[in-house]
Amino acid sequence: MRSPATALRSKDLLGIEPLTPEEIQLILDTAEGFKEVSERPIKKVPALRGQLVINLFMEASTRTRVSFEIAEKRLSADTLNFSASGSAVEKGETFLDTAANLMAMRPDMIVIRHKHAGSPKMLADALPASIINAGDGAHEHPTQALLDAFTIRERLGRLAGVNVSIIGDIAHSRVVRSNIHLLTKMNANVTLGGPPTLMPAEVEKMGVRVVHSLDEALEGADVVMMLRVQFERQGKLSFPSLREYYNTFGLTPERLKRAGDNVVVMHPGPMNRGVEIASDVADGPYSVILEQVTNGVAVRMAVLYLLAGGHMEG
Amino acid sequence: MNLLLRNGRVIDPSQGIDEPMDLLIEEGLVTRAGSNLRAPASTETLDLSGAVVAPGFIDLHVHLREPGQEHKETIESGTRAAVRGGFTAVCAMANTVPPNDERAVTEMILAEAQRNGHCRVYPIGAVSKGLKGEEMAELADLRSAGCVAASDDGKAVVNSQLMRRALEYTKMLGIPVIAHEEDPFLAQDGVMHEGYYSTLLGMRGLPASAEETMAARDVILAEATGGHLHIAHVSTRGAVDAVRRARQKKIRVTCEVAPHHFALTDEAVQSFSTNLKMKPPLRSEDHRLAVLEGIADGTVDAIATDHAPHHFDEKNVEFDLAPFGIIGLETAFAISYQMLVKAGHIELSRLIDLLSCGPARVFNLPGGSLAKGSPGDLVILDLDSEQKFDRFESKATNSPFTNLSFAGKVLATVVGGDFRYRSEEPDPASTKRPRRKTK
Numbered sequence: 001m002r003s004p005a006t007a008l009r010s011k012d013l014l015g016i017e018p019l020t021p022e023e024i025q026l027i028l029d030t031a032e033g034f035k036e037v038s039e040r041p042i043k044k045v046p047a048l049r050g051q052l053v054i055n056l057f058m059e060a061s062t063r064t065r066v067s068f069e070i071a072e073k074r075l076s077a078d079t080l081n082f083s084a085s086g087s088a089v090e091k092g093e094t095f096l097d098t099a100a101n102l103m104a105m106r107p108d109m110i111v112i113r114h115k116h117a118g119s120p121k122m123l124a125d126a127l128p129a130s131i132i133n134a135g136d137g138a139h140e141h142p143t144q145a146l147l148d149a150f151t152i153r154e155r156l157g158r159l160a161g162v163n164v165s166i167i168g169d170i171a172h173s174r175v176v177r178s179n180i181h182l183l184t185k186m187n188a189n190v191t192l193g194g195p196p197t198l199m200p201a202e203v204e205k206m207g208v209r210v211v212h213s214l215d216e217a218l219e220g221a222d223v224v225m226m227l228r229v230q231f232e233r234q235g236k237l238s239f240p241s242l243r244e245y246y247n248t249f250g251l252t253p254e255r256l257k258r259a260g261d262n263v264v265v266m267h268p269g270p271m272n273r274g275v276e277i278a279s280d281v282a283d284g285p286y287s288v289i290l291e292q293v294t295n296g297v298a299v300r301m302a303v304l305y306l307l308a309g310g311h312m313e314g
Numbered sequence: 315m316n317l318l319l320r321n322g323r324v325i326d327p328s329q330g331i332d333e334p335m336d337l338l339i340e341e342g343l344v345t346r347a348g349s350n351l352r353a354p355a356s357t358e359t360l361d362l363s364g365a366v367v368a369p370g371f372i373d374l375h376v377h378l379r380e381p382g383q384e385h386k387e388t389i390e391s392g393t394r395a396a397v398r399g400g401f402t403a404v405c406a407m408a409n410t411v412p413p414n415d416e417r418a419v420t421e422m423i424l425a426e427a428q429r430n431g432h433c434r435v436y437p438i439g440a441v442s443k444g445l446k447g448e449e450m451a452e453l454a455d456l457r458s459a460g461c462v463a464a465s466d467d468g469k470a471v472v473n474s475q476l477m478r479r480a481l482e483y484t485k486m487l488g489i490p491v492i493a494h495e496e497d498p499f500l501a502q503d504g505v506m507h508e509g510y511y512s513t514l515l516g517m518r519g520l521p522a523s524a525e526e527t528m529a530a531r532d533v534i535l536a537e538a539t540g541g542h543l544h545i546a547h548v549s550t551r552g553a554v555d556a557v558r559r560a561r562q563k564k565i566r567v568t569c570e571v572a573p574h575h576f577a578l579t580d581e582a583v584q585s586f587s588t589n590l591k592m593k594p595p596l597r598s599e600d601h602r603l604a605v606l607e608g609i610a611d612g613t614v615d616a617i618a619t620d621h622a623p624h625h626f627d628e629k630n631v632e633f634d635l636a637p638f639g640i641i642g643l644e645t646a647f648a649i650s651y652q653m654l655v656k657a658g659h660i661e662l663s664r665l666i667d668l669l670s671c672g673p674a675r676v677f678n679l680p681g682g683s684l685a686k687g688s689p690g691d692l693v694i695l696d697l698d699s700e701q702k703f704d705r706f707e708s709k710a711t712n713s714p715f716t717n718l719s720f721a722g723k724v725l726a727t728v729v730g731g732d733f734r735y736r737s738e739e740p741d742p743a744s745t746k747r748p749r750r751k752t753k
Contacts (some may be wrong), residue, residue: 017514094613094631116632118586137634138516174516200513201521 008306012124012131014138016181024182028150031295031312032303035072038297047305048077051108057134058095060086060116063269063293064134064143068111071300079109096121097127099120103127109307112136124215130307139173144268147176147299149186151292152223159186163260165217167193167249168276171238176227176266180206190242193217194249199240214249218258224276225266226251242275253277256286264288315730316340318353322362322694326369327667328683337367339690342730347684362694365725366377368666369682370402370433370691372673373530374570375467375492375546375618378404378435381422382411387623387709389423392508392643393432395708398723398734399643400669402691403619403681406443409468415440415451420459432734433727434691436462436679441480447472450479462677467546470528472498476531480531481541488543490568490677495553498595500524505634507580507595507720515583517633520595526552533560536567544676547620549594551604567609568617568676573642573649576605578714588629588636589714591604592622596640609668610659616672617665619646623710638654641708645715647693648701651722661696662697670712690731 005268016024037045054074057065065081072079082102085088089098095114099122101180102110109130112120117137134304135141136160153159164183170176170192183190190208192199193216211217218224229245239245256263265277265286281291317339324347325332325707336351353359379387387395389406406423408414414423420437427435439456441464452512453464460725464484471493480491501524506512508519529545529566533556536543548554548569560567581598590596597605608614624637629636647669647707654660660668670693674682681691702719727735 055474094630096625096630114528114632116634118633136516141517177514177516201508201519203512205510206514314520 006227009263012135013142014120014124014131014306015305016142016145016178016185017140019185020027020160024149024185024194026147027146027302028153030306031146031150031298034076034301034305035295037299038294043074044076045074046076047307047310048072048075051077051308052106053079053109053257053304054102054107055079055081055111056099056102056113058080058089058112058119059135061113061135063296064113067293067296068134068300071297074297075304077182077304077309090297093263098121099123099127103129116130116265120257124197130204132303132307134214135174136175140178142178143300143303144175144211145182146303147292147296148179148225148266148268149182150273150295150299151266151288152264154291154295156222159183159188162188162222163191163220164188164223165193167214167217167251169198169229170194170203170227171198172230173227174291179225180208184208189215191221191230204293214251214255215258218255220241221259221263223264223266224251224256224259225268227268228270228272245277250274250278251281253280253284258282266292268292315731316354316357317690317728318357318359319367319694320359320361322365324365324684325663325666326684327343327663328671330368331683331684332663334461337684337692339411339728339731342690344684344686344688344690346686346736362512366662366695366697367684367709368672368693368695369684370690370693370729371400371647371725372667372679372681373404373621373646374544374616374673375572375622375676376404376621376643377639378406379424379623380410380426385625389426389435389710390430390432391707392621392623393470395641395706397432397642397727397729398643398707400605400647400693400727401643401677402693402727402729403436404643405436405438405462405580405677406465407467408440408465413440413445414456414461415443415445416451416644417459419454420456424460433729436460436677438463438465438467438492440464441466441471445469447476450476450483453480454487455481457489461489462679463492463544465494465546467492467494469632470494470496470498474531474535476482477725478535478539480573481535481539485539485541487676490544491545492530494546495525495528495532496529500527504595505591507582507597508600509580511580511583511643513751515586515748519584520593522550522552522597522601525550525594526556527717529553529556529685533565533567536560537563537565540566540570542566545585547572547575547594547618548614549575549597549605554604554608554613557721558608558611559612568615569613570616571605571609571614572618572620573646573653574640574714576602576609576703577649577653582650584713586633587714588631588633589716591633591636592620592640593638593639606654606659614668615676617646617650617668617671619643621708623708624712626711629712637738639712641710642711644706644708645703645713645720647648647695647724648720648722649715652720653699688727692728693724694726694728696723696725696727697721726738
């Protein structure tokens with residue numbers, strides 16, 4: 001590995017794909033410092049005082065929006081939440097016009113969630129503000145992958161050489177794409193599991209192994225990441241029923257025994273209990289699902305801080 | 315006014331000619347070819363030493379948008395773009411608003427082309443009323459009004475029975491059915507080619523199989539009916555193979571390819587530029603190579619642009635929301651010359667065949683030849699000058715080639731013996747520009 005990064009190269013965080021391993025390392029190391037802030041009685045630092053961050057959520061989100069907002073507040077930024085519903089978007093304003101109008105009020109950063117892939121890049125190309133992608137279609141969700149990596153590193157002490165199995169609806173998941181980029185850049189081994197109907201074309205070329213059996217995916221896994229099955233999105237042509245899905249790919253305590261002794265079970269949320277994951281597993285001893293949420297705040301603080309021009313103390 | 319073109323390198327694949335000679339056009343027709351022709355009275359004479367003279371290009375696949383979507387393009391602006399690109403004739407697709415599914419619309423298009431057009435316009439009639447894919451349009455009436463083919467382009471004819479009947483019926487009329495091959499169930503709401511890059515970008519895919527299954531079906535229907543099937547914008551290996559096999563079995567199947575499908579691949583979509591969004595989509599490298607193979611071995615009959623203008627505002631949105639289609643009339647020759655001839659896949663005369671003679675042949679149109687008695691439709695080309703596409707005659711600018719430079723420039727376009735386009739920016743260093751001299 002080259003010498004450690006002390007700052008991010010881009011003004012934006014559009015995805016994991018453009019990041020170097022050193023930049024990923026930098027974000028994760030910076031997040032460690034910020035995690036401690038959330039444990040203090042007064043959970044606030046002045047790093048982003050006087051900066052305006054707009055949370056532009058063109059698609060519904062609870063966890064990510066709240067996590068960003070908390071991260072911004074703990075950094076003392078001024079924040080403004082904007083959702084598509086009830087806004088000029090419903091009156092036919094284009095996305096770029098909405099963004100340009102927000103820009104006219106001089107925000108320093110815009111956190112953008114949009115159902116269409118590539119929209120954060122549209123903003124980044126058009127606006128001087130720093131753009132943070134909080135999920136664009138099925139493309140990328142970089143802060144989710146960063147908080148997942150942070151959690152794995154915290155639990156297992158490393159990323160290199162870790163066997164990570166990601167199971168479920170690979171085709172429609174932005175989380176999985178960001179995770180593949182991140183984990184392969186950090187030399188972890190990624191296995192994707194799920195029915196062929198939920199596997200996107202030529203995904204092996206991203207440097208992952210693909211299996212169509214849950215047991216095979218679990219064998220030797222250090223980390224098991226379950227993905228939400230978005231049954232409402234694919235109609236009924238990708239698998240016959242939720243019942244059959246659960247029987248084939250649902251993670252139960254019995255099936256989890258195939259994985260390693262200290263396996264870590266993750267889920268980016270929202271979970272469908274009894275569809276992709278049994279409650280006994282989700283709430284069980286191997287689950288780190290709520291730790292992921294806690295770590296999300298620290299990781300997002302790190303991203304906001306670094307994009308605002310913050311440096312890692314040398 | 316008559317026209318005498320001296321010393322140009324005349325390339326006319328319809329007669330197997332590729333040599334410097336003089337060409338005389340009188341009363342709108344080619345009347346003589348040879349050396350040291352004498353200019354009759356009131357003849358404009360041009361010395362074209364170093365330039366290429368070829369039969370005017372014919373585009374089998376253009377969306378002129380008029381009537382109904384004049385904010386995107388008009389017959390006037392679209393044909394102005396055509397002559398800048400060296401095209402002396404274009405075939406206008408039927409998906410206007412209202413669609414060209416009845417005589418009145420055909421007559422309106424022809425009348426407007428007569429009034430304000432810069433090149434010849436051949437309307438294409440809809441296969442089905444309202445492009446709905448249910449009932450056959452009045453194809454005999456459309457044919458007699460001037461339509462040269464039938465197509466629901468923009469949409470596939472999903473109903474197999476309708477496709478069969480259309481092939482049977484147009485056989486009686488002596489015109490082809492142009493098929494836009496796309497199974498709507500497989501294509502669903504895809505926005506780019508399904509493959510590695512759609513996976514990487516998280517975009518919904520348009521699989522090659524959506525085009526190939528329909529092409530295979532239509533080849534079978536063409537064989538069963540004896541009708542003439544012309545497959546539009548072939549973009550996949552399987553579709554090229556289907557046409558090649560059909561030809562070996564002597565089935566009446568012809569096809570066209572679009573320049574963007576042999577110039578670009580889906581890799582480019584990583585920029586998220588909506589000027590890379592069209593149907594069929596930019597395919598992967600293997601499909602691009604298959605299109606090149608089809609061009610080189612004669613499977614492909616014509617290069618057609620699928621010129622699909624859209625307003626800037628319509629394209630300046632999220633990739634998922636942008637309409638499909640790009641403009642192509644003005645860039646077609648330069649891109650084809652660069653990607654096919656300069657890259658060594660075919661000879662220049664084969665390119666002229668694909669742009670001029672081939673299209674005339676498959677739709678049985680006038681032109682595509684400089685033989686005595688042919689229409690005086692021709693294009694004058696400079697193969698050495700570079701051209702940067704930083705402006706367009708089209709009302710639209712939705713081109714992926716904007717601001718890129720290509721070798722191979724259209725110097726002038728002549729329709730029926732009249733100059734309809736002359737390159738404006740003179741290059742002082744070049745001696746190859748047409749020099750005017752009136753006797």
